[in-house]
Amino acid sequence: MLLSIEPDGPVPIYQQIRDRIVEAIADGAQPAGSGLPSIRQLAVDLGVNFHTVNKSYDLLRQEGLLRISRKSGAVVQRDPGSGPPDPGWVRDWTGRARTLLAEAAAQGMSAQDIIHHSQAALADFSFPAGEGAA
């Protein structure tokens, strides 16, 4: 996986790292069971502080996407083929998705455009066979 961030960009670096890894999991680049570099290694490779990468990994761990152990390091725990998520998580995500869609509507995007962009994004993700984006 090639991972790039914008260190001087408006989004915090830890958030960018977390987002890139989530996207890699979604598009199949990092399937469940695949390893990620250690916190120290990724910090060296991106030239950022250890604590920044630690914060990203911790977020992913809390979200259930990453498992971190001393023996096997950082390993992806869930991917699109891991089955449906927890109902509580779906409720939370629905709220966030609603806010995101509201931002688009508030900025004047048409429903058609919003659907088009959503489908384009979904087209890149790696859904299990028969569950591809419509």
Next chain:
Amino acid sequence: MSASSLATVVIVPFFGALLWVTPAITRPTLQFGVRIPGDRAGAPVIRRERRAYYWRTAAIGVCFTITAVLVQGHASWWLGRIILVLELAADLGCYQIARKNIAAVKNAEDWFAGLRQMVATDTSWRTDPPHFPVCWLLPALTVIAVTVIVGAVRYPDLPARMVVGFGGSSAGHQAPKSVVSVFALAVGQLYVTALWTGLMLIVYRSRPDIESADAASSTRRYRMYLAAFTRAVLTLIALVNLTLLLAALRTWQVYRLTGIASGLPLLPFIAGLLIIAIVAVRTGQGGSRLSAGSSGHASNALPRIGPARLSRVSPGPARDARLSRVGVGGGPSGGSKRASRLPGESPGQSPEGGADRDDDRFWKAGLIYVNRDDPAIMVGNRFGVGWTFNFANRTAWLVLAGIVAAPAGLAAIMAAAGL
């Protein structure tokens, strides 16, 4: 001509030529230590400064080489060192002039305005790391073993007082026979081998020098560069050890050479320097002069997570060959099997308007890397090939202290032994 004179006459033009060619082997996005966007590599100020640098350093190299040839045999051994230091200082001055002029135009015209400045990494560098070519260390270790064995065989027959040091001439410094005096050059071999092997091992654990806008192919090129450069360094170590073995054989009175022939033990060392120079010119810094398409490494099929994607891949089960690029801002996306630069795309700049991060502020005088937020111990050189330390890193200082302390300790032991 003594061995010392020969070394000066060879090394002065060698370093002159190496510094002359250095702008050509540095990344196009790093011009005289100044980070620039890829599309500025042909800017008038850069063309002008490169031309001026080539003329200046060529003139300096020729002048100092002529001086080294003229004074050889007529002056003390230290004059050769002074000539070399002055040549390096003069070339460094040329570098600083070019750097200052390019940086002034870059800042005045704000070359990075409107560009997203990116940093990229390849996680397979850690999950599928390159392997250190241990077998290439065998020649160096074999030469050390031969040195120790020959020394042990010769030891009983050596006189009570013997000529020591690299020169080995009958007029050289004499010292009483002891284990330290007899095996001093073998200790030198061990030091050289341990030092360079240790440094290369640190480099293997350091981050790869990747162009963020062209991460997939620049990662492949870096792997090829690291493999080639490491082999060249390990070959150089073996040849340096061979030079020390030949010098040791002379102090052990296995053979005797006079006049210009006394410089023959230096030939392996000179050959090693030439090998390093050839590899550097062929690969360029970080593999920037290599073709990305010739490697069969697994990272050919790397997915890319970064700025907006270039084209689409269909979703579904073909995840093994997926190469995707995901937008930083979550923009329109699609996959891309992007092995090398696209037509019309400059190195160091992606078609989405991204570029390598402008990191000039972390490079003092364009040569010394000081970045407290960067946990890296070593990073790629700013000018020329190879690596340098991050001088804001404590571990880097510990390594440097070890590099200095080891020979200082050895020198103290040898002084105590009367050497």
